[in-house]
Structures are given as structure tokens and as C-alpha cells.
């Protein structure tokens with residue numbers, strides 16, 4: 001299913017769609033530019049082939065500018081990653097992506113969604129708060145930075161009705 005969500009310049013349109021194997025390289029590029037430990041193209045290829053993994057892409061015109069990945073088990077899912085191209089952040093695009101992704105998880109029978117987020121990741125915290133996630137746990141010094149710094153993780157949960 002295609003969800004048209006915005007029309008923000010010169011008729012350029014944004015769509016949220018299931019990702020396919022052909023997106024693996026671009027998704028790895030986006031992930032690598034967004035996270036300290038990037039996932040490679042091969043890792044995305046594996047995830048895209050798994051029945052219990054849901055991957056959506058955010059496309060603007062012909063260009064993929066974001067993605068969301070979740071892994072499902074029974075009626076629970078973990079949002080493993082969500083990212084927007086750095087040049088497109090701050091436009092609220094992740095909101096439509098996340099809500100569409102959650103809607104598809106609900107359609108697959110998921111009732112509870114969990115995620116982990118670095119405590120000081122303000123944009124992500126704002127997004128998840130807005131989407132109705134609640135903090136249900138905290139893991140001290142969970143993330144190890146390249147420079148040796150250790151950062152706390154919050155575990156968040158949202159129930160889908």
C-alpha cells in the first residue's frame with residue numbers, strides 16, 4: 001500500500017512503502033550515516049528476506065530518504081531502527097513514517113511495540129513521545145561511543161489497539 005503524505009516542493013511527493021531487496025544498499029547508506037555502528041547492505045538484505053521483519057521506506061520522488069525496521073515475535077515487536085536522511089530532518093517526515101509503520105504492525109497482529117533510545121537523543125525522544133511511547137525502563141551506560149563514552153538507554157513501549 002502506498003501512503004501519500006506530503007507535497008512539499010514542485011510536485012515532489014513523499015510516499016511510505018514496503019522496502020524491497022533493491023533498497024538494501026541505500027538503506028545501509030542511510031543507516032551508516034545515522035548511527036555509530038552502521039548495518040551493512042548484507043544485513044539489510046537478510047532483514048528484507050525475513051518474514052518476521054517489517055521494513056518501510058520513505059521515498060521522495062525517486063529517492064529513498066528514510067526507513068523504519070521492526071522485528072515481530074507473536075503479538076510483540078521491537079522497533080529496531082528508524083532514520084531520516086540528514087538533509088531532510090526537522091520536517092516532521094518521521095512522524096508519518098512511524099505512524100504508517102505502526103499501523104502495518106497492528107495489521108500483522110502486533111499489540112505491543114518496544115524500542116530502545118539513547119537518553120540524550122532529543123529528536124528521537126520527541127518523536128517517540130509524540131507517537132505515544134512511554135518509558136518503561138532505563139539501562140545505565142548501555143551504549144559505548146567510539147571515544148569510550150558510555151550513554152544510557154531508555155526502554156520505551158507503546159500498546160497498539
Ligand SMILES: CC(C)(COP(=O)(O)OP(=O)(O)OC[C@H]1O[C@@H](n2cnc3c(N)ncnc32)[C@H](O)[C@@H]1OP(=O)(O)O)[C@@H](O)C(=O)NCCC(=O)NCCS
Pocket residue numbers: 034035081082083084085088089090091092093094095116117118121122123124126127130
Ligand atoms: C530521530 C529522527 C528519525 C527524527 O526524524 P525527523 O523527521 O527529523 O523528525 P521531526 O522533524 O519530526 O523532529 C522530531 C522532533 O525533534 C525535534 N528536533 C529536531 N532536531 C532537533 C535537535 N537537533 N535537537 C532537539 N530537538 C530536535 C523537532 O523539533 C521535533 O520536535 P517537535 O515534535 O516538538 O517539533 C531523525 O532525527 C534521525 O534520523 N536521527 C538519526 C537516527 C536516529 O537517531 N534514530 C532514532 C534511533 S532510536
